[in-house]
Amino acid sequence: MSYLLAIDAGNTRTKWAVLQYASGEILQHGVLNGDDMPAAWQQCDRVAVANVAGPDRYTLLDQQLKPLGVPVRWHASTMQACGLSNGYAVPEQLGVDRWAAMIAAWQYYQRSCLVVNAGTALTVDMIEKTSPGQARFIGGIIMPGMRLMQTSIANAAANIGRALGVFQDFPLNTQDGVYSGSLYASAGAVDNLLQVLSEHCGHVVPCMLSGGDAVVLLPLLQRHVLAREYNLEENLVLQGLWYMERELP
Incomplete structure (x- = not known):
């Protein structure tokens, strides 16, 4: 074996x-x-x-x-793999972790979807199904991840400190305000791109989340009043590598 x-x-x-x-x-x-x-x-x-x-x-x-x-x-990002085409301006400059995650998500859904990696950076990538078994990556954003947001504000502003807060709907201290703000910013980015892609496709699309902060991001996303499909997959990039490897000689 x-x-x-x-x-x-x-x-x-x-x-x-x-x-x-x-x-x-x-x-x-x-x-x-x-x-x-x-x-x-x-x-x-x-x-x-x-x-x-x-x-x-x-x-x-x-x-x-x-x-x-x-x-x-x-592995490196390519123009096409596993039924997914790469719309990046320079395909090989797309982070290979994003590419592998998108390939795995496409294989999972086989329909238009949003792919989120919540790590050091937060990436939110959009996949549009073009025909049965075929799709294309049509764009995505990169922004600081939660810890990077918290560190950057602590470094740039006086009297913030580095103590960790907890999420609160109505934060009443600095630490909780910083943590809750970074979580709201991350969830807002995902929610906005989910809306953009859903409007583009003409129907509500599912969202696959991975990365170290996905587990804390998911509950906030699931509070949304609209019915949306979220899936959490810890090893999305690793699964994508398996699909990529299987396609090559």
């Missing part, structure tokens, strides 16, 4: 999963800590990597993967 090691090297964390190559089932997954190679990696006979963390992370991962002695593919 063949196994794929998929690695999502982001700006904050490096996530990994071991997938059964034939089915895409995730057998084990985790977050890479330090230089130690997880024991689960030893069973894999191929590796697929999405790295948006730069050359230093590439060098580190390359050193960690060499002892496996198996083929390693460093």
Whole structure:
């Protein structure tokens, strides 16, 4: 039986999963800590990597993967993959993590949808179905993620501090105000793009969320009075890498 090691090297964390190559089932997954190679990696006979963390992370991962002695593919965004076309002005400049997440979401829904990655940055990407089995990425936004918003205001304004607040509908202290503001800003961006895409498509579209802050973002989105479909998928980029790997020789 063949196994794929998929690695999502982001700006904050490096996530990994071991997938059964034939089915895409995730057998084990985790977050890479330090230089130690997880024991689960030893069973894999191929590796697929999405790295948006730069050359230093590439060098580190390359050193960690060499002892496996198996083929390693460093994926990049392309003009087309898995029935999805890439409308970015320069397709290869689209972050490969966004591309992999969109591919996985398209395979899941097979209809127009919104794809959200709530990590260091918050990305909100729009997919339009063009025909049965075919879709295109028609645009998306990039903005600071929740922690980056909180850090930036703490660095730029006096007397804010770095103490963490909690979400409140009616914040009555600075820390809760900063945290609640960053959450409202993130949810507002997702909600606005969901409305834009739904109007463009002529019907309400579903939304797939992933990333470290998706779990705190989802409850606020679900409070919306209009019926909307949200799905939370922790390993969306890793699943997208499996689809991309399966399509290539």
